[in-house]
Amino acid sequence: MAESMTLLWCSGSEPCWRVMITLEEKNLQGYNQKLLSYEKKEHKSEEVLALNPRGQLPTFKHGDTIVNESYAACFYLESQFKSQGTTLIPESSEEQALMYQRMFEGLAFYEKLNAVIYYEYFVPEGERHESALTRNKQALTTELNLWEGYLSKLLPNSYLAGPSFSLADVTVFPTVAFLFRFGLSAERYPKLGEYYALLKERPSVKASWPPLWHDNPQGHDKLKEI
Amino acid sequence: MAESMTLLWCSGSEPCWRVMITLEEKNLQGYNQKLLSYEKKEHKSEEVLALNPRGQLPTFKHGDTIVNESYAACFYLESQFKSQGTTLIPESSEEQALMYQRMFEGLAFYEKLNAVIYYEYFVPEGERHESALTRNKQALTTELNLWEGYLSKLLPNSYLAGPSFSLADVTVFPTVAFLFRFGLSAERYPKLGEYYALLKERPSVKASWPPLWHDNPQGHDKLKEI
Structure with a gap:
């Protein structure tokens, strides 16, 4: 599963970190990733803008599905991999x-x-x-x-x-x-x-x-x- | 169900409106509600603060469960009443x-x-x-x-x-x-x-x-x- 995922991220970003914690909790290690430099403005690069018109990180793709907002990606991953890894939405x-x-x-x-x-x-x-x-x-x-x-x-x-x-x-x-x-x-x-x-x-x-x-x-x- | 719900709200608030649309879509008409005045600072009244330490509207209660943040209340209502009214989270x-x-x-x-x-x-x-x-x-x-x-x-x-x-x-x-x-x-x-x-x-x-x-x-x- 994880091979069909790509995360573009930068170090020291809370939104990126949320998605990365979720990927770890859902046992989705091994996803494609690219660490970009915020200082070099790589979040405004064509590579990012092609997937994320806001030019923000994280930028996240699963197959053909793009979910860039960090809360959105967390919800999406939990929903798609409900029974894999940690259950992140409690039952009660x-x-x-x-x-x-x-x-x-x-x-x-x-x-x-x-x-x-x-x-x-x-x-x-x-x-x-x-x-x-x-x-x-x-x-x-x-x-x-x-x-x-x-x-x-x-x-x-x-x-x-x-x-x-x-x-x-x-x-x-x-x-x-x-x-x-x-x-x-x-x-x-x-x-x-x-x-x-x-x-x-x-x-x-x-x-x-x-x-x-x-x-x-x-x-x-x-x-x-x- | 709706009788055990209380919404404190004010007119012309986008967050309050989100919760009210959700309640309508989930066929939860008939909930208790109280329209408060933002101009009179009723969102900072003891009545609100007892349920919502942020002193914000909406303030929403279902039985003993308090869910005040508008996005939180929308998610909560959809999750609790999944098969009632409009399905608000698509399947695909x-x-x-x-x-x-x-x-x-x-x-x-x-x-x-x-x-x-x-x-x-x-x-x-x-x-x-x-x-x-x-x-x-x-x-x-x-x-x-x-x-x-x-x-x-x-x-x-x-x-x-x-x-x-x-x-x-x-x-x-x-x-x-x-x-x-x-x-x-x-x-x-x-x-x-x-x-x-x-x-x-x-x-x-x-x-x-x-x-x-x-x-x-x-x-x-x-x-x-x-």
Whole structure:
């Protein structure tokens, strides 16, 4: 199966990582892959644009089917390979509800993180305001406290949607990993720290760990004071 | 079934509308509902916050299960009532892939629309820049042309993910309706206009049409020049 799949990706991209974790969990190792450079703007190359008019990574193809949006690819792979590897959508309606809820809250989490760590990247120099960055940091702090609260009711016995690892973990874990890569204090956010420590040892996560982070294990300190 | 459901919503909210269309399509009419006022900040009331710590609408409850994020609620309802009403996730893998892909592209569409029509709402006065608004408008134009392209391959015989109405339509249609509510030209974007005209006659859409739009059929002209 995996031979008919191609993933174009870049290192240190949360959306790419979500798809890679899913591929590992569904035992789809051996897919074709190409690591592209974001800095060299290879996500805007003809190769990518032919499959993905948005010029974004991941770009993912299975046979003739193209599914580029990371959440879409995760849902698609789980649906196509339901009985292979880890079941990523739980059976019980309660866990399912929580999984969907946390997955989509995960998008707000991801955006609030990006609005702080990539503020200078997103906002041109002449349009930056200290007040905006301060507001973004406050929004991220509120968000972090929400997730601390969620996790405090779950850990150490449970994943984000219940006793089994699910698409909620697939989609939210990369955001949590980025938090710590950017210097978040596990003392101030102990539950997020515990969740991070637990998940980073998972084989699917280890197998898809961003190569840039292997090459340079030292992270950043942008979130040290958050 | 519907008697054990409660939806807290406000008029003229795309996320609320997605859930309401889904409830209609799944024949879940008769659910408890409460129309709240965004202007009076009722989304930050204790009633909402008790169910939704984000203080956002929709806030949705089914029995003891809370699913507030609109995409999450749509997925949850389809999963719980699979064989009731319209099947909103198609069977074929090709249509499913396209449905997921368009649903999640729909989030970018929604954000790009909001970044134009609600620019003054989102950005405090002292932080506004003509250059930013111009860039947001360009991004929206690019996005509109993408969807014109998608629809030109589908209409008049097909919905967003193929021959049957799906969650892609449920989640993206409200964005399209807002475009025209805010003055988009159906002459300049004929395929979006055709899609809008087709879908707005659908019973689930008519039954959930924003009451504010009924009361005041005259829209805005913010997108007239886009």
